[in-house]
Amino acid sequence: MMTVVVWVCGGLLSLAAAAAILRIVRGPSLLDRMLAADVLLVIVGSALLVHAAITKDLSNIVFVLIMAIAGFLGSVTVARTVAAREQG
Amino acid sequence: MNGVDWDQIREIAVAVLLIVGCLMSLAAGIGLLRFPDLLSRMHAATKPQVLGLLCLLSAVALSVGQWMWVPVLALVWVFQLLTAPVSAHMVGRAAYRSKHLKEATLVADDLAEVVKGAQALEDARRYDDPEPDDAR
Numbered sequence: 001m002m003t004v005v006v007w008v009c010g011g012l013l014s015l016a017a018a019a020a021i022l023r024i025v026r027g028p029s030l031l032d033r034m035l036a037a038d039v040l041l042v043i044v045g046s047a048l049l050v051h052a053a054i055t056k057d058l059s060n061i062v063f064v065l066i067m068a069i070a071g072f073l074g075s076v077t078v079a080r081t082v083a084a085r086e087q088g
Numbered sequence: 089m090n091g092v093d094w095d096q097i098r099e100i101a102v103a104v105l106l107i108v109g110c111l112m113s114l115a116a117g118i119g120l121l122r123f124p125d126l127l128s129r130m131h132a133a134t135k136p137q138v139l140g141l142l143c144l145l146s147a148v149a150l151s152v153g154q155w156m157w158v159p160v161l162a163l164v165w166v167f168q169l170l171t172a173p174v175s176a177h178m179v180g181r182a183a184y185r186s187k188h189l190k191e192a193t194l195v196a197d198d199l200a201e202v203v204k205g206a207q208a209l210e211d212a213r214r215y216d217d218p219e220p221d222d223a224r
Contacts, residue, residue: 005103012110016136019117029126031183035133036120038175042136043113049144050106053151061148061160068141068164072171079178083185 002054009050017043034078041071098150105147112140125190126183130176137172141165 020043023036045067048060112135119132145161184199191197 001099001103005106009106009110012107012114016110016113016117019114019121023120023129029186031126031179031186032129035126035129035179039113039116039120039133039136042116042141046109046113046136046140046144049141049148050110053102053106053144053148056152058148058152058157058160061157061164065160065164065167068167068171071168072175075175076178079175079182083182 006050006054010047013043013047013050030078030082034075038071038075041067045071098153102147102151105143105150109136109140109143109147112136112143116140125193127180128193130180130183134172134176137168141168 017040020036020040024033024040027033027036045064048064052058052060052064116132116134116136119135120129123129123132142165145165149158149161
């Protein structure tokens with residue numbers, strides 16, 4: 001049963017990542033691209049968690065922790081830059 | 089214990105939690121593609137960040153089955169809960185100020201009055217005091 005779950009989860013995450021990448025390519029503004037990059041980061045973290053749950057091997061959990069702690073820095077920086085550029 | 093196979097029940101729970109968590113990611117991807125402007129896309133983007141992550145972390149905790157990993161997984165979720173609103177606030181603020189939104193899709197715009205009031209206050213102060221740099 002777990003093999004089927006791996007394939008289903010991989011398919012769902014691949015579709016989600018493809019959608020996020022398409023939004024990064026098309027996105028009309030910089031903020032759209034930043035938001036899609038955030039979602040792409042969360043999708044990569046989700047893939048790491050799926051791997052950890054299937055193999056019962058938690059050596060990658062550090063990367064998920066770093067994603068949760070530091071993942072917001074990029075979008076905050078870009079948002080501040082956009083606001084400063086609009087004002088200046 | 090009465091012939092109930094707890095290992096199989098746990099495996100089914102892990103499978104359901106994994107698929108629900110991945111469905112949240114797919115919902116965010118579809119929302120990113122289909123929604124019309126940045127603010128509604130931000131609404132879709134928070135689904136895997138909070139609920140999807142919770143489902144996947146619960147699946148990992150159930151699958152591993154050791155209490156020593158639960159604080160680490162809880163820490164991941166707490167940090168995500170702390171940092172996701174920060175980035176959402178900053179992105180939404182920058183989107184409002186740089187007009188990256190469709191005014192027609194807004195049901196209510198409470199920020200417009202505040203911005204208008206602040207602008208009026210600033211104009212009045214500039215009129216009264218021609219050199220505001222000295223006052224600051």
